[in-house]
Amino acid sequence: MTIEIKPGTNKINFKSQGINIVGVLYTPENFNSTKTYEGIVMTPPFPQVKDQVLANYGPKLAERGYVALAFDYSSKGESDSYDPKFRDDENMTRKWEDLRNAISYLGSLAFVEGINGIGFCGGGNIMSSTIITDLRVKAFASVSAMMASDMMQFADRNVFIQQVQAANAARQKMFETGEPVLHDYFGYTDPDFLKKNPNLSGTFAEGYDYYGTARGGTETYPNFTNVLISTVFETAAVNLGEHYADKLIQPYCGIVGAEADTAICTKAYFDKVTSAKEYHEIEGASHVGLYDVPENIEKVVEIIDTFFQKHSK
Known part of the structure; x- marks a missing residue:
């Protein structure tokens, strides 16, 4: 069924590996489906759904003339799951596939001409890992991104081993019982x-x-x-983007709060990138301060708009 896209907020659906994905497409107030617009696909912070940070940014990006897509990953939010009992599965490799299919959805829209990507917090990992080999995304911006996961995941080898062993044990139990093992991380x-x-x-x-x-x-x-399937640490440490940053083709814009103690993660990634790049700090802002503080959102959107327009060709 074809959904008529109108100005404002549009609920949409697409398939990812046979699973129904639910998203929201934000369009400009003067949207006309016979015209063309720059597209943006957004990935939320871990372990958010589309209704949180992405719902703050989507309308603001639409005001700037973009068609912006937010979506729930498979097993999250309003999207379906590979198994109804196994919802809220934070599997990073599955997220890569969902993101690729979100990009495909935008690419199928006749009124979208050019696709950009924005990754928030842990969504920066997902975006950076995916677009290394998905050049349909032509420019990439991250906000409060946890791009350099090695310094967090592998800082303490013993802790890392304990976390992964617990995840492995949970997987084994779920395989043998057919029941989910949940944890508030x-x-x-x-x-x-x-x-x-x-x-x-x-x-x-x-x-x-x-x-x-x-x-x-x-x-x-x-x-x-906050309660998730207990295998998060099996894939959370696998951030390909960090290790292929020097291979990134697309221009990159890293945005952090000047007061955020996580800014080092974006900076470590930024320093490795060899394509065209920019680094911006929002004065007085923290990590979470870029999620929902209106004045910070306005500053971030201004930076992103300027950056995407610079690389619109």
């Missing part, structure tokens, strides 16, 4: 989280303020959950 669903973690600082404190409260959590976004 950040502990935000614990009602005593703050009491148990009185000395939170930096990104950890910000994370709870967003995901553990109504600001960005399930109370406000019922399609979102």
Whole structure:
């Protein structure tokens, strides 16, 4: 069934490996399907759904004349799952395939001429790993991106081994029982989280303020959950983009909050990129501050618009 695309917010569907993916296409106020527009595909922070950060940026990008696509990965949000019992599976390699099919969806629209990519936080990993070999995306921007995962995943070898062994054990149990094994990786669903973690600082404190409260959590976004399938660490450490940054063909724009202690992850990736590149800091902003603070969003969108227009040909 063909869906008529109108100005504003459009609910859309496409298939990825036979699974129905639900997305939202944001179009300009004066949208006309007989004209052509620059397209943008967006990837959200881990482990978000399309209704959170992407819903803040989509309308703003549409105001700038873009057609912007946000979508829920398979097993997430409104999208279907390979198995109804195994929802909220944060499998990075499956996300690569979903992103490729999202790009295909945009490419199938007659009114989209040129596709750009924006990756937020962990979505930067997904985008950077995918577009190494997907040149349909012609320019790439990241926002608060956790691009250099090695410094996090492999910083402590013993911790890494414990995390992966726990993920492997969960996979074995799920295979043998046919039942999901779930885990809250950040502990935000614990009602005593703050009491148990009185000395939170930096990104950890910000994370709870967003995901553990109504600001960005399930109370406000019922399609979102902090509780995930327990195999995350099997694929979270496999970030191809970081190791192929010097092979990136597309122009790259890295945007971080000047106060974000995670900015080092974007900078490490940026330093390896050999294609045309830009690095921007938003003064006074933190990592999560680029998610939903209106004045920061306006600054980020201005940078991204200028960057994409510079590389529109």
